Amino acid sequence: MRADAARNLATVLRTGARLLAEDPSTSMAAIAAAAGVDRTTVHRRFASREALLRAVFQAKLDSSERVLNEARLTEAPVPVALHRYLEGIIPVSREWPVDTRQMMQRDPEARARRDALSERLSAFLRRAADEGHLRTDIDAAWTRGVLDRLVETVAHDFPSMEAPQAADLVADTFLRGVGARRAAS
Template identity: 75%
Template sequence: MRADAARNLNAVLRAGARLLAEDPSTSMAAIASAAGVDRTTVHRRFASREALLSAVFQAKLDSAERVLDEARLTEAPVPVALHRYVEAIVPVSREWPVDTRRMMQQDPEARVRREEQSARLDAFIRRAIDEGCIRGEADPTWARAVLDQLVDTVAHKFHDMKPPQAADLVVGTLLGGLGAES
């Protein structure tokens, strides 16, 4: 793909993610305008808004996959892996604000990929409990829901917070609030 075509595609995907998160009925013309490209450029690449949305979902999943891989959830010490994960997933959440629940309902391939990623996080939470970083009596489902909500809150309600600070806050809250008693 030519460099200008790649830039245009990237701009369309990011504009689409932002605008479709705000209003799922956003027109392709509005997305093209926000991306700074001609409407025909968008239509040439995506036959419909649903096709564009599917590409946005895949881009978000690709980014999340890289974050999970780089966090080293199975090898690094739990607090380190958790910090790496949060520090890297916050920018992904901000860059690709489309709702994961919507993604899972509308795109079967995205649902499978998201479930695989979710299983990796579930295993990490179980590891955190097994290693005593989270109290043993803590419900893993609850701990995971708390992690997800903390990440969502810091990513979307504290826009000015830098990712390293966001990670410090989330890790401190999760491990301090659910941490093993001394």
């Protein structure tokens, strides 16, 4: 793929993600116009709005998978892995603001992939609890929900906060909120 074509594709995907997050019924023509490309360029690459949406979700899943790999959730010390994860996933959430749940209803392959990535994060949180970093008297689903909402909140409600600062804030809030209580020294 030529460099300009690759740039156009990336622009269309990012623009599509943003516009579809704001309004899921956004037309391909509106996405093309906002991306600054010809409508035929978008239609040549994507046969339908559904195909474009599927490509946006795949790009988000690709980015999420990269973050999970780089965080080293199974090897790095829990606080380090948590911070790496947060510092990576917050920008992904900002760049790809679409809700993957809507695609999961239509695409079993994407759902399986998302579920596998989600399980990796859940396994990390079980590890964190087993190692004493998280409270074990709180339901694991609640703990996961808290982490997910904190990421969503900082990513979308505080978009000007830099990822490292946002990761610090989320990690501190998370570990103090559902973190294991330590005995006072």
